[in-house]
Amino acid sequence: MSDLPFPIAREAVLRRRADPDLAGHDPHGPKEAVPGTGHGDSGPASKRIIVGYGFWIFLLSDIIVFSCFFAAYAVLQGSTAGGPTIKDIVDLPRTAIETGALLLSSFTCGLSYAATNARNKLWTQVFLGITAILGLIFVGLELQEFIELAGRGATPQRSAFLTGFYALVGCHGLHVSVGGLWLATMMAQVQLKGFRHEIIHRLICFNLFWHALDIVWVGVFSVVYLMGAAA
Amino acid sequence: MFGKLDWSAIPFNQPIPLITSVILILGILGVLGLITVKKWWGYLWREWITSVDHKRIGVMYMLLGVVMLIRGFADAIMMRTQQAVAIHSAGYLEPEHYNQIFSAHGTIMILFGAMPLVIGLMNFVAPLQLGVRDVAFPTFNSVGFWLTASGALLVNISLFVGEFSRVGWLPYAPLSETTYSPGVGVDYYLWAVQISGVGTLITGINMVTTVLKMRCPGMTYLRMPVFCWTTLASSLLIVAVFPILTATLAMLTLDRYFGFHFFTNDAGGSPMMFMNLIWAWGHPEVYILVLPAFGVFSEIFSTFSGKPLFGYRSMVAATLFICVVSMMVWLHHFFTMGAGAAVNTFFGISSSVIAVGTGVKIYNWIFTMYGGRVRFETPMLWSMGFIFTFIIGGLTGVLLAVPPADFLTHNSMFLVAHFHNVIVGGVVFAVFAAVEYWFPKAFGFRLHAGWGKAAFWFAFIGFWVTFTPLYILGLQGMTRRLQHIDVEAWRPMLQLSVVGVAILIVGVICQVIQLVVSILQRDKLRDETGDPWDGRSLEWATPSPAPFFNFAVMPNVEGEEAYWGIKQRAIDTQQLAPEPDYRPVEMPLNSPVGIYTAFFSTVTGFALIWHIWWLAGLGLFAAFIGFVVFAWRDVHEFEVPVEELIRVERGRRAARDAFLERIRQGEGAPS
Numbered sequence: 001m002s003d004l005p006f007p008i009a010r011e012a013v014l015r016r017r018a019d020p021d022l023a024g025h026d027p028h029g030p031k032e033a034v035p036g037t038g039h040g041d042s043g044p045a046s047k048r049i050i051v052g053y054g055f056w057i058f059l060l061s062d063i064i065v066f067s068c069f070f071a072a073y074a075v076l077q078g079s080t081a082g083g084p085t086i087k088d089i090v091d092l093p094r095t096a097i098e099t100g101a102l103l104l105s106s107f108t109c110g111l112s113y114a115a116t117n118a119r120n121k122l123w124t125q126v127f128l129g130i131t132a133i134l135g136l137i138f139v140g141l142e143l144q145e146f147i148e149l150a151g152r153g154a155t156p157q158r159s160a161f162l163t164g165f166y167a168l169v170g171c172h173g174l175h176v177s178v179g180g181l182w183l184a185t186m187m188a189q190v191q192l193k194g195f196r197h198e199i200i201h202r203l204i205c206f207n208l209f210w211h212a213l214d215i216v217w218v219g220v221f222s223v224v225y226l227m228g229a230a231a
Numbered sequence: 232m233f234g235k236l237d238w239s240a241i242p243f244n245q246p247i248p249l250i251t252s253v254i255l256i257l258g259i260l261g262v263l264g265l266i267t268v269k270k271w272w273g274y275l276w277r278e279w280i281t282s283v284d285h286k287r288i289g290v291m292y293m294l295l296g297v298v299m300l301i302r303g304f305a306d307a308i309m310m311r312t313q314q315a316v317a318i319h320s321a322g323y324l325e326p327e328h329y330n331q332i333f334s335a336h337g338t339i340m341i342l343f344g345a346m347p348l349v350i351g352l353m354n355f356v357a358p359l360q361l362g363v364r365d366v367a368f369p370t371f372n373s374v375g376f377w378l379t380a381s382g383a384l385l386v387n388i389s390l391f392v393g394e395f396s397r398v399g400w401l402p403y404a405p406l407s408e409t410t411y412s413p414g415v416g417v418d419y420y421l422w423a424v425q426i427s428g429v430g431t432l433i434t435g436i437n438m439v440t441t442v443l444k445m446r447c448p449g450m451t452y453l454r455m456p457v458f459c460w461t462t463l464a465s466s467l468l469i470v471a472v473f474p475i476l477t478a479t480l481a482m483l484t485l486d487r488y489f490g491f492h493f494f495t496n497d498a499g500g501s502p503m504m505f506m507n508l509i510w511a512w513g514h515p516e517v518y519i520l521v522l523p524a525f526g527v528f529s530e531i532f533s534t535f536s537g538k539p540l541f542g543y544r545s546m547v548a549a550t551l552f553i554c555v556v557s558m559m560v561w562l563h564h565f566f567t568m569g570a571g572a573a574v575n576t577f578f579g580i581s582s583s584v585i586a587v588g589t590g591v592k593i594y595n596w597i598f599t600m601y602g603g604r605v606r607f608e609t610p611m612l613w614s615m616g617f618i619f620t621f622i623i624g625g626l627t628g629v630l631l632a633v634p635p636a637d638f639l640t641h642n643s644m645f646l647v648a649h650f651h652n653v654i655v656g657g658v659v660f661a662v663f664a665a666v667e668y669w670f671p672k673a674f675g676f677r678l679h680a681g682w683g684k685a686a687f688w689f690a691f692i693g694f695w696v697t698f699t700p701l702y703i704l705g706l707q708g709m710t711r712r713l714q715h716i717d718v719e720a721w722r723p724m725l726q727l728s729v730v731g732v733a734i735l736i737v738g739v740i741c742q743v744i745q746l747v748v749s750i751l752q753r754d755k756l757r758d759e760t761g762d763p764w765d766g767r768s769l770e771w772a773t774p775s776p777a778p779f780f781n782f783a784v785m786p787n788v789e790g791e792e793a794y795w796g797i798k799q800r801a802i803d804t805q806q807l808a809p810e811p812d813y814r815p816v817e818m819p820l821n822s823p824v825g826i827y828t829a830f831f832s833t834v835t836g837f838a839l840i841w842h843i844w845w846l847a848g849l850g851l852f853a854a855f856i857g858f859v860v861f862a863w864r865d866v867h868e869f870e871v872p873v874e875e876l877i878r879v880e881r882g883r884r885a886a887r888d889a890f891l892e893r894i895r896q897g898e899g900a901p902s
Binding site: 046061062072075156163222 | 491
């Protein structure tokens with residue numbers, strides 16, 4: 001209250017004296033109407049904002065899922081039960097290619113949305129296609145890593161450390177795979193339905209999802225692989 | 232072909248679950264038969280099952296919650312009676328069965344009773360109070376409800392097919408690992424809670440987006456009714472902590488299904504990590520339940536005292552304070568784990584500090600009544616009963632928050648009494664108060680006052696007679712979850728507790744009679760004006776029952792207590808605001824996606840519980856097909872014609888004009 005200009009504070013005090021039961025209540029006058037922002041000055045926000053906003057909230061919750069797996073990995077990292085340690089299983093060159101593919105796919109995903117903004121169906125599809133291929137390369141390399149490790153006896157059943165490792169990396173891989181299914185569906189929708197409002201909203205959400213997975217991967221790459229190689 | 236499922240899964244040799252299941256199945260078949268004979272399927276399908284109307288979904292949530300509340304109460308009756316008779320004897324419940332009962336009681340009461348009730352309230356009330364026509368994602372809302380129902384169904388299937396978890400309402404590892412719990416009980420728990428948890432998360436996202444992005448013009452943050460604030464805080468908590476539950480249960484699932492070692496006690500697994508993770512969800516969870524309850528009481532105290540809520544801003548601050556601090560207290564559930572003095576001290580202090588926020592609220596409610604014209608209607612009785620009950624519950628909570636004291640009372644009946652004290656006294660009382668309060672808005676007539684008051688007094692007295700003995704037993708050293716008791720000295724208190732349960736049963740019967748009597752006398756109890764309690768927030772600006780589009784024209788809020796302002800202006804000027812310019816309204820179309828998703832989640836969940844892999848694969852494939860098909864839909868909304876809006880709105884205005892006329896003639900002057 002102290003930073004309010006004097007007359008307003010005085011008015012508030014007077015109003016409170018007039019009706020002591022209204023303590024803490026000071027109704028404001030009507031504000032000027034502005035186009036819907038959802039912030040209360042005006043009506044509900046537009047569909048596009050609501051969809052994007054809701055999806056952001058979902059992404060935050062998804063990041064909390066990942067944070068649990070990160071925490072579990074951190075707790076269990078030393079519990080190798082006499083089995084392989086992180087240093088034994090890190091294969092940096094392959095992971096570097098994986099990382100490159102995924103980061104590049106985020107870039108192409110962004111390009112696809114630039115094409116969407118220009119309402120260019122061909123380039124949207126081309127870049128979404130490249131994104132899908134890069135995602136496939138990522139998942140393929142990860143599967144290859146898992147199969148190789150399992151062949152050497154380093155399965156998640158071997159130790160708590162490997163449990164944490166497979167779960168964290170696998171959780172991300174599963175997200176990328178499901179994202180791939182979504183991506184394929186979106187490409188079909190864009191092709192058959194064109195740039196309708198709801199399709200564009202979904203493309204926005206897909207972009208958010210894909211970038212979020214990229215950010216999570218940066219965490220996985222740093223915490224699991226880089227710190228593991230340095231351990 | 233059917234995984235682990237065979238005839239031995241049906242409890243032919245256990246009379247209690249068998250008879251219960253047969254009665255339940257016959258009851259369900261009876262209801263389905265009645266619906267078929269009366270040809271109600273079309274109506275149910277169009278108006279309820281596929282409805283995306285937040286009010287209908289809210290009512291369905293409440294219905295699910297009430298049914299589960301009764302199921303959980305049946306478990307409670309069995310536990311109390313078992314303990315009262317099993318002193319120096321085996322009682323009438325086998326240990327395996329008794330353990331399933333207390334596990335099912337907790338799981339059902341919290342996750343399938345209290346959660347649907349609270350979420351139903353948020354769904355029904357918040358959009359109306361915000362002055363909007365629906366939630367942010369109406370179809371998702373329906374999906375969320377049906378997923379919760381799917382989880383509840385799975386829990387109840389376990390009664391008849393197989394068994395339920397025996398490890399308590401939280402599947403503490405390593406007890407819940409396959410080594411110690413090889414049966415399907417824990418798997419039922421895992422998949423039921425996982426599926427309904429996804430539904431809850433959807434609701435959380437939905438409500439956060441609704442409150443933050445969809446308010447009617449002029450509804451700034453500090454003009455929102457406190458119930459909307461608590462809805463926001465509770466939904467934020469859902470978004471923040473339900474993913475932890477999802478992740479934790481996923482880890483336990485990996486342990487159980489694939490031999491992972493997250494929480495096992497061999498190969499380096501960490502059971503204590505399970506405690507931390509599950510309670511990092513579990514403690515905020517109780518605030519998810521109780522914050523909307525605080526919102527309900529705020530609305531009721533203010534309405535029935537005929538005054539604005541005392542200290543509105545401090546109420547908002549206290550709500551957000553509780554929202555944040557609730558995530559920093561989880562370790563007080565296992566002070567005895569041995570985390571060390573420093574850690575225990577931190578969590579002891581944070582657990583005590585959270586009581587400050589609640590204390591602020593209690594004082595605000597008391598000061599709201601002070602100097603007001605208090606009307607002792609049924610919702611008000613529940614609310615005042617709440618204050619009394621909740622203060623005691625809160626104080627015993629502060630006792631438990633002191634680590635040295637907790638070492639003595641940990642996992643004792645004292646703890647059991649404490650959390651029933653806050654959850655029954657806080658959440659369940661709030662739900663009954665809220666049902667009495669908002670029932671007319673949903674169905675167009677009030678609930679019978681006399682039977683409601685009777686239900687309150689029996690429930691209130693029954694509650695205290697049930698749980699006071701448990702406090703005493705806890706201090707005498709009785710631990711929780713005992714299947715039989717070898718201490719003669721505990722007999723009187725255990726038997727007194729059963730007397731309390733009997734009084735509670737009378738309360739439940741009164742509640743049922745109240746509903747029946749109210750339906751029979753609905754013409755007499757009809758709410759003509761849409762504002763039966765002289766309300767202050769925007770839901771009372773709509774006719775009762777509220778039309779599916781809520782508001783023909785979105786209200787324009789010009790101050791706190793939006794509807795009170797509109798009403799006073801009408802009374803002062805002796806006329807309603809001039810009729811606005813009606814425009815067609817876009818409303819979302821019904822969608823079967825919710826029931827479709829729930830059907831395949833139930834099938835997939837059941838298949839995974841019994842290791843029927845092909846069926847699980849089929850279910851997931853069907854889910855994906857459904858996703859694509861529903862994403863293909865071209866038309867999402869329909870337009871409500873202006874004539875329909877005008878018809879409803881004129882009816883509403885006529886009722887309000889009649890109300891003004893009555894005031895003019897000095898009859899029913901507003902209190």
